[in-house]
Amino acid sequence: xxxHTSRKTFPHYKCLHEHYANYNVASLSNKQRLIENTFxxxxxxxxxxxxxxxxxxxxxxxxxxxxxxxxxxxLIEEGLTQRLIALNLFLHDIYHExxxxxxxxxxxxxxxTAAHYRPEMQGVKxxxxxxxxxxxxxxxxxxxxxxxxxxxxARCPSGVSYLLENREAMKRAFPNLYSQYRVKPVDxxxxxxxxxxxxxSPRQGHGPVCVLLTPGAxxxxxxxxxxxxxxxxIEIVEGRDLIVLDxxxxxxxxxxxxxxxxxxxxxxxxxxxxxxxxxxxMLGVSGLMEAYMKGNVALANAVGTGVADDxxxxxxxxxxxxxxxDQEPILQNVPTYLAWREKDRSYILSHxxxxxxxxxxxxxxxxxxxxxxATKKELxxxxxxIENEPRNFIAxxxxxxxxxxxICEDLSIEGRHVDLRxxxxxxxxxxxxxxxxxxxxxxxxxxxxxSSQGGGSKxxxxxxx
Amino acid sequence: MLSRVANSLxxxxxxxxxxxxxxxxxxxxxxxxxxxxxxxxxxxxxxxTCTEKIFRESKEQDVGMFISFSEDNPDSIRECVAHARENxxxxxxxxSEEIWRDxxxxxxxxxxxxxxELWQNQPETFHRRTIExxxxxxGLIHATVLHDEGWHFMQIGKLIERADKTTRVLDMLxxxxxxxxxxxxxxxxxxxxxxxxxxxxxxxxxxLDNAMSFLLFSASFPRSVRFCIQQLDYHLHAVSGSPIGSYxxxxxxxxxxxxxxxNFSSSSNILQVGYHDYIDSLQKQFNEIGQQVFDTYILLPxxxxxxTNSETRRRQNDHQRQQQQ
Numbered sequence: 001x002x003x004h005t006s007r008k009t010f011p012h013y014k015c016l017h018e019h020y021a022n023y024n025v026a027s028l029s030n031k032q033r034l035i036e037n038t039f040x041x042x043x044x045x046x047x048x049x050x051x052x053x054x055x056x057x058x059x060x061x062x063x064x065x066x067x068x069x070x071x072x073x074x075l076i077e078e079g080l081t082q083r084l085i086a087l088n089l090f091l092h093d094i095y096h097e098x099x100x101x102x103x104x105x106x107x108x109x110x111x112x113t114a115a116h117y118r119p120e121m122q123g124v125k126x127x128x129x130x131x132x133x134x135x136x137x138x139x140x141x142x143x144x145x146x147x148x149x150x151x152x153x154a155r156c157p158s159g160v161s162y163l164l165e166n167r168e169a170m171k172r173a174f175p176n177l178y179s180q181y182r183v184k185p186v187d188x189x190x191x192x193x194x195x196x197x198x199x200x201s202p203r204q205g206h207g208p209v210c211v212l213l214t215p216g217a218x219x220x221x222x223x224x225x226x227x228x229x230x231x232x233x234i235e236i237v238e239g240r241d242l243i244v245l246d247x248x249x250x251x252x253x254x255x256x257x258x259x260x261x262x263x264x265x266x267x268x269x270x271x272x273x274x275x276x277x278x279x280x281x282m283l284g285v286s287g288l289m290e291a292y293m294k295g296n297v298a299l300a301n302a303v304g305t306g307v308a309d310d311x312x313x314x315x316x317x318x319x320x321x322x323x324x325x326d327q328e329p330i331l332q333n334v335p336t337y338l339a340w341r342e343k344d345r346s347y348i349l350s351h352x353x354x355x356x357x358x359x360x361x362x363x364x365x366x367x368x369x370x371x372x373x374a375t376k377k378e379l380x381x382x383x384x385x386i387e388n389e390p391r392n393f394i395a396x397x398x399x400x401x402x403x404x405x406x407i408c409e410d411l412s413i414e415g416r417h418v419d420l421r422x423x424x425x426x427x428x429x430x431x432x433x434x435x436x437x438x439x440x441x442x443x444x445x446x447x448x449x450x451s452s453q454g455g456g457s458k459x460x461x462x463x464x465x
Numbered sequence: 466m467l468s469r470v471a472n473s474l475x476x477x478x479x480x481x482x483x484x485x486x487x488x489x490x491x492x493x494x495x496x497x498x499x500x501x502x503x504x505x506x507x508x509x510x511x512x513x514t515c516t517e518k519i520f521r522e523s524k525e526q527d528v529g530m531f532i533s534f535s536e537d538n539p540d541s542i543r544e545c546v547a548h549a550r551e552n553x554x555x556x557x558x559x560x561s562e563e564i565w566r567d568x569x570x571x572x573x574x575x576x577x578x579x580x581x582e583l584w585q586n587q588p589e590t591f592h593r594r595t596i597e598x599x600x601x602x603x604g605l606i607h608a609t610v611l612h613d614e615g616w617h618f619m620q621i622g623k624l625i626e627r628a629d630k631t632t633r634v635l636d637m638l639x640x641x642x643x644x645x646x647x648x649x650x651x652x653x654x655x656x657x658x659x660x661x662x663x664x665x666x667x668x669x670x671x672x673l674d675n676a677m678s679f680l681l682f683s684a685s686f687p688r689s690v691r692f693c694i695q696q697l698d699y700h701l702h703a704v705s706g707s708p709i710g711s712y713x714x715x716x717x718x719x720x721x722x723x724x725x726x727x728n729f730s731s732s733s734n735i736l737q738v739g740y741h742d743y744i745d746s747l748q749k750q751f752n753e754i755g756q757q758v759f760d761t762y763i764l765l766p767x768x769x770x771x772x773t774n775s776e777t778r779r780r781q782n783d784h785q786r787q788q789q790q
Contacts, residue, residue: 042562043554043569217555230558241469252468254614254704254762 001067001405004143012069012463019177020064025411032063032407035169044165046451047220059162060456062406065170066418066438067181073434073462076139076147079331080422081430082321084135087154087308088426089324091131095121095304105323106316110340113391114313115361116155116306118269120276120289127200127298131305134193134264135424136160139331139436141402148399149331150419152317154308155301156266159437159457160189160423161224164231166459167435182464184434189423190231193264196427197232200298201261209258211235211251213242213265215283225266239267244287249297262298269303311360311394312338334399339390348386348395352379355395357386370447372398401447404458406440417441419449420460434462470556471618472763476787477552477560478606479622484545485599486630486656487514491532491542492592493656497648507532513633516540533584533591542595543575548787561609564602571598617700621758624700628693629751631657631680632744638673639740650676657688677740678732690747691727697754698724704762716757723750759784 001013009017020028036058039045045056068076093100094111101108111117136157138150167186171178194210201208214225216238229236241251242260250257265272271281276289291297307313315336318329337344337355348355352371359367369382386393403415422436438458439449449455490510498506507528511517516538520528523537534543550572557565574580575595584591603623610616634656638649650671654660657680666683667675683689698720702709705717712718735743763784 040573041566041570043557043565217551222554226554226557235467235470236558237467238469241467254466254468254471254618 004145012067015180016065016067016177019174019180020413028063028407029411031173032061035061035063035173038169039165043223044162045223047218047222059451060442061166061169062440062442062456062458063170063173064405064407064413065459065461066404066420067461067463068435070463070465072147075330076422077432079147079149079329080135080137080424080432082325082327082330083137083149083152083317084132084424084426084430086317086321086324087135087152088129088131090320091302091305091308092129093324094307096123100320100323103323105319106313110312110316110391111307114307114310116269116304116309118304118306120293121302121304124293125295126302127202127295130200130426131302132308133196133200133300133302133426135426136421137424139420139422140334140399142399145402147331147420148334149317150334151311152308152314153421154305155268157421157423158221158224158266159421159439160433161227162457163423163433163435163437163460164189164227166437166457170459181461183461184464186433186435189433190228192425192427192431192433193228194232194234196425196431197234197262197264197300199427200300202295202298203259203261206261208261210262210264211237211242211260213237213239213263213267215239215267215271219266221266228264234264239271239281239283239285242285242288244285244291247287247291247294247296249285249288249291260297262300264300269306272299272303306361309361311336311358312340312391315394334396337395339386339393339395344395345386345390348393349383352383352395354398356398357382357393357395360392360394370398398447401441401449404438404440406442406456406458408442408444414444416444417447417449418458435460466614466618468763470559471615472759472784473552473556474559474615474618475622475758477549477556477622478603478619479626480545480549480552481599481602482623482626483540483630484542484549485596485603486627487532487540487542487545488592488595488599489658490514490630490634490656491529492589492596493652495529495588495592497652509637513637514540529584529588534581543580546572546575559615561605563609564605567598567605568602614704617703618762620700621697621704624693624697625751625755625758627688628690628697629748631688631690631693632747632751635677635680636741636744636748638676639744647671654680659686659688662686674732677735681735682727682730691724694720694724694727701758714757714761716754716761719750719754719757723747723754756784 001017002009039058039061043056045058047056090100098108100106101111132154134157136153136159138153139147140150141147164186197210198208210232211234212225212229214222214236216222219225226236235251237251243250243252243257249260249263251260267283270278271283273284273286273288274281275286288297289303292299292303315333315338318333321327321329337348339345339348348357353374355371357369357371362368369378371379374382401417401419404418405413406416408414418438418440420436420438423433425431438460439451439455440458441447441449441454442456443454446454490513494507494510510532511520511528514532516532519538520531523531523535525531525535525537531538532541535541536544538544550568553560553565553568580591606616606619634653638653650673651660654663654676659680663676663679666679679686679689681690684691686692698709698717701717701720705713707713707717712721
């Protein structure tokens with residue numbers, strides 16, 4: 001909202017700044033309470049794991065929206081599109097000829113040891129040759145105001161329902177301010193998503209039957225699953241609602257069995273099919289992988305996209321873009337040191353207290369070390385882990401995420417760190433919903449925006465100008 | 466419609482009906498116990514709801530708390546609402562916003578300290594609020610969703626529960642072996658919201674025979690067993706599409722035969738069999754109907770049942786556990 005150097009309000013925030021100056025603390029907190037109550041009553045909640053009550057909480061919502069001017073957004077769109085095309089080419093390549101490995105851009109050992117690499121997918125043709133249909137890339141901004149890509153989230157990115165609900169809430173709470181800006185709408189997302197799914201159907205010509213596969217009502221993102229299914233008008237199913245017969249997938253209805261063409265699965269690869277992956281999975285469907293590999297049913301996202309989420313692979317994305325597209329990356333990565341490279345490792349170990357160290361395959365803010373805030377003991381423990389399993393760790397300099405005015409617990413307004421998760425769909429063409437989920441670290445000085453660890457969210461307005 | 470969804474809709478409305486009946490039963494009992502000299506005025510209530518054993522094993526000392534709020538009691542009002550809400554959560558995409566919102570709101574209320582406080586200070590208000598809430602939901606179910614297959618499943622769940630609860634109230638009367646005091650008869654009728662309706666038909670001729678006849682055989686009182694079974698028969702046929710008077714599955718057959726029996730019985734028939742046994746056999750039939758609905762629509766079609774035994778067994782166990790409550 002304010003310039004880092006001159007402390008002036010950015011022009012696109014001027015109107016908002018004036019508008020908020022008219023509110024006193026009480027009226028703002030009133031609005032906030034009202035919205036939070038609505039969220040709770042409508043059950044717009046997520047479940048916190050490790051809490052024995054299975055408590056449902058609302059995702060804390062901040063009233064001050066983030067505004068992104070059109071020009072800035074255009075750059076983001078171009079960057080995300082480029083990234084997604086390259087990642088898809090990469091996934092297709094590694095599951096087929098492996099040209100990028102033969103050309104020694106990426107070592108084979110790195111690809112094959114990625115935790116989510118699926119050897120079963122080798123040589124399998126996926127519908128329309130698209131692997132990542134739904135992508136939720138995390139972006140941050142550095143000191144210079146550049147958007148950097150932090151993670152790609154190519155498996156089952158969540159959060160889009162909060163994005164849509166946040167917009168509803170803002171339109172209700174600040175109709176006047178909203179209408180003064182020409183904000184791009186976001187409510188076309190469910191339609192776009194449905195089109196993306198239908199595009200995959202192996203039974204073209206026949207009205208495709210799409211379903212959303214959820215792990216069930218106790219999953220943390222269950223609200224989102226029902227929300228999306230309802231908006232798209234498709235069935236939400238659990239593993240036990242599906243059955244595979246002769247390599248075709250059916251759902252069990254009161255009128256008998258109905259064939260399913262496309263599954264938007266919000267379930268990790270591991271749990272999809274107990275015959276193929278984890279035997280103890282109660283959430284999956286026996287025989288699903290056989291039906292999938294025979295092309296009788298399509299999955300979105302494809303199986304095996306998790307390779308792209310490996311943080312070591314992430315470090316190679318700029319090279320992946322150059323390799324497949326012969327272009328310079330539009331969105332830069334955060335500089336990343338790979339512990340398995342000897343030179344990098346000694347750098348990491350000697351600068352541990354000034355770096356962020358992350359496990360290659362954890363998410364949600366878990367399994368990481370914030371060097372500057374760590375105790376001596378924690379540093380030592382991590383150093384040992386890195387030496388034992390260099391393949392599993394990467395390190396990045398601490399990027400001080402950009403901050404955005406946010407209403408704090410004591411109702412003062414202060415800067416809090418934010419990131420941005422736009423949602424990208426890859427169907428007939430690539431579509432990006434105009435906006436994204438701006439996540440905010442509500443605790444002072446915290447850099448962790450994950451909802452499971454004290455994060456909240458804001459509405460994100462992309463302007464039409 | 467997905468079998469699981471049909472199952473959730475069925476239990477959603479069945480649990481709401483259960484909560485409503487429970488609240489009414491507790492309120493009538495509570496009011497009556499104010500004048501009672503019985504040291505254990507709540508005992509018949511535990512007996513009616515089949516929760517004596519669980520109460521004895523529970524940490525909860527207070528019967529009232531046990532029936533209204535205890536987590537140990539899978540059938541407490543609070544738990545019933547929680548179950549209803551849980552089922553609603555699983556089929557959120559199939560029900561209206563209004564149903565979900567009001568159900569969730571009441572769930573949040575009944576879990577709060579405010580609810581316990583209200584119950585302690587103004588129990589009548591608490592019970593009335595619960596009943597009103599269930600009626601609101603019943604109205605919303607009637608007025609905001611398509612009257613299609615899913616709706617029929619909701620009605621089926623509700624009607625089986627309602628018929629069952631009416632027989633349980635009757636069973637409480639059977640306990641007095643034909644010499645139930647007038648006050649007990651009145652409270653039994655009130656427990657089924659039947660007092661005024663009864664008076665309209667029988668004036669002041671309140672007797673065990675008349676009360677029984679009314680609650681079992683009335684053709685026009687919506688909580689009489691006969692009325693419920695007649696409606697149930699209609700909804701079952703609406704789901705299967707077969708004409709009334711015939712049957713295509715066991716649920717329809719047993720319902721039809723139970724209905725015929727109710728249509729052509731009188732209180733003298735009951736006397737021959739004995740009150741308790743008569744009611745007992747009705748309850749068994751309701752259980753069987755519930756089981757058959759489940760077997761027909763929720764379990765896998767016959768030809769593939771053998772493939773997924775564990776899932777079939779799991780579903781069956783779940784169903785029986787809930788039904789027995």
